Amino acid sequence: MYSNSRVVAVIGAAGSGKRMAASVPKQFIKQQGRTILETTVSKFTDCDFVDEVMAVVPPDYVDGCRKLLPGVRIIPGGEERQDSIFAAIRQLDREDPEGDTIVLIHDGVRPFVTQDTIRAVTEKAFEKGAAIAAVHTKDTIRHIDEGTLDRSKLYNVQTPQGFRLSLIREAYEKAFAEKYYGTDDAGLVERMGVVPEVVIGGEENIKITTPRDLRREMRVGTGYDVHRLDPGRKLVLGGVLIPWNKGLLGHSDADVLTHALMDAMLGAAALGDIGKWFPDSSPKYEGISSIILLKKVASLLNDEGYELVNADVTVICQEPKLAGYIQAMRENIAKATGVDMAVISVKATTTEKLGFTGRGEGIAAEAICLIREVPKGGNPGTEA
Numbered sequence: 001m002y003s004n005s006r007v008v009a010v011i012g013a014a015g016s017g018k019r020m021a022a023s024v025p026k027q028f029i030k031q032q033g034r035t036i037l038e039t040t041v042s043k044f045t046d047c048d049f050v051d052e053v054m055a056v057v058p059p060d061y062v063d064g065c066r067k068l069l070p071g072v073r074i075i076p077g078g079e080e081r082q083d084s085i086f087a088a089i090r091q092l093d094r095e096d097p098e099g100d101t102i103v104l105i106h107d108g109v110r111p112f113v114t115q116d117t118i119r120a121v122t123e124k125a126f127e128k129g130a131a132i133a134a135v136h137t138k139d140t141i142r143h144i145d146e147g148t149l150d151r152s153k154l155y156n157v158q159t160p161q162g163f164r165l166s167l168i169r170e171a172y173e174k175a176f177a178e179k180y181y182g183t184d185d186a187g188l189v190e191r192m193g194v195v196p197e198v199v200i201g202g203e204e205n206i207k208i209t210t211p212r213d214l215r216r217e218m219r220v221g222t223g224y225d226v227h228r229l230d231p232g233r234k235l236v237l238g239g240v241l242i243p244w245n246k247g248l249l250g251h252s253d254a255d256v257l258t259h260a261l262m263d264a265m266l267g268a269a270a271l272g273d274i275g276k277w278f279p280d281s282s283p284k285y286e287g288i289s290s291i292i293l294l295k296k297v298a299s300l301l302n303d304e305g306y307e308l309v310n311a312d313v314t315v316i317c318q319e320p321k322l323a324g325y326i327q328a329m330r331e332n333i334a335k336a337t338g339v340d341m342a343v344i345s346v347k348a349t350t351t352e353k354l355g356f357t358g359r360g361e362g363i364a365a366e367a368i369c370l371i372r373e374v375p376k377g378g379n380p381g382t383e384a
């Protein structure tokens with residue numbers, strides 16, 4: 001397709017992802033079962049016109065990435081993006097001193113790039129020696145000194161950026177000789193008086209930079225519970241002991257509000273219900289505070305890779321009046337689940353003296369909650 005020139009993709013993936021502030025560099029966060037880097041790399045290995053894919057990764061991820069990405073050449077990166085890409089260019093230069101190779105430089109954290117964009121950049125780079133993917137700027141851009149800029153002349157620059165090896169090598173050598181650090185590869189080529197061709201890429205080709213850029217799975221769950229009122233028991237709702245002449249009957253403290261919430265959370269994660277985790281046949285749970293159980297549910301969710309986003313619980317209770325206790329309930333729930341109190345809602349309603357709750361025979365509660373996937377990943381070399 002491109003005469004005798006090889007096409008090599010260089011995927012820059014040696015950053016630490018400071019702005020993402022996750023427990024691992026963002027390219028190693030798992031989304032839908034695989035790391036962002038695997039998805040990005042697959043976009044290039046799937047192209048029949050790409051002869052080789054190289055990934056530049058943090059030095060301590062080299063071994064793990066060799067296992068994670070079979071068939072991909074893995075090399076250690078440097079301090080800055082420019083150092084990492086230069087490490088790959090130097091290797092390619094040793095293999096092709098003529099510099100005919102077409103080098104496609106791409107960010108390891110742009111997993112949504114399409115094959116059409118990769119193909120278009122490759123073709124233009126082959127034809128003109130330098131081409132970049134970009135999209136038209138949508139916002140108005142104001143320069144601090146020059147005021148509002150003419151938007152029709154502005155692009156948001158993406159990757160891949162494709163270059164003839166001889167050109168990009170010279171551009172990098174010049175930049176390093178002059179101690180110049182830029183924010184992309186095209187910027188270095190432009191310093192040599194070469195203007196790369198712009199290929200209009202796709203709006204979907206974002207660079208995953210901050211948590212907002214992650215597609216995190218969201219799930220909802222509902223819970224419902226009822227307990228009988230009994231004169232010989234204490235009334236505990238949302239972990240608050242409420243002075244009243246009756247309390248709820250049950251194996252634990254029978255905190256019906258917290259039970260409904262736990263079932264909603266477990267349901268959202270498809271982890272069953274509280275009967276499964278805390279059976280009333282076990283003496284371990286006799287008289288236990290349901291707030292302790294709620295803490296356990298929050299940690300079960302976390303082990304599954306989810307966190308609570310918000311919850312809304314309604315207690316259906318004729319008497320006593322609960323308004324004065326609701327703040328304390330929200331505080332208890334927020335503390336046990338590790339979220340801000342602002343995302344926990346507790347409401348109470350009566351049934352106008354109708355039904356078992358209206359007659360004061362029992363209290364019911366229903367809950368709904370939203371949970372979201374927690375960005376997680378690891379060093380593929382050290383994972384079990």
Ligand SMILES: Nc1ccn([C@@H]2O[C@H](COP(=O)(O)OP(=O)(O)OP(=O)(O)O)[C@@H](O)[C@H]2O)c(=O)n1
Pocket residue numbers: 011012013014015016017018019020025026027056077078079080081082084085107108109110207208209
């Ligand atoms: N020393 C570096 C720094 C960055 N990159 C790569 O360059 C791409 C774009 O960089 P950026 O989004 O800035 O990534 P990070 O440097 O990891 O992010 P941050 O600036 O938030 O730390 C990423 O795929 C990143 O892994 C690299 O290969 N080597």
Ligand SMILES: C[C@](O)(CO)[C@H](O)COP(=O)(O)O
Pocket residue numbers: 081107156157158159183184185207
């Ligand atoms: C190369 C790049 O992705 C083009 O948009 C961008 O410049 C990388 O910049 P960053 O500072 O490394 O995020």
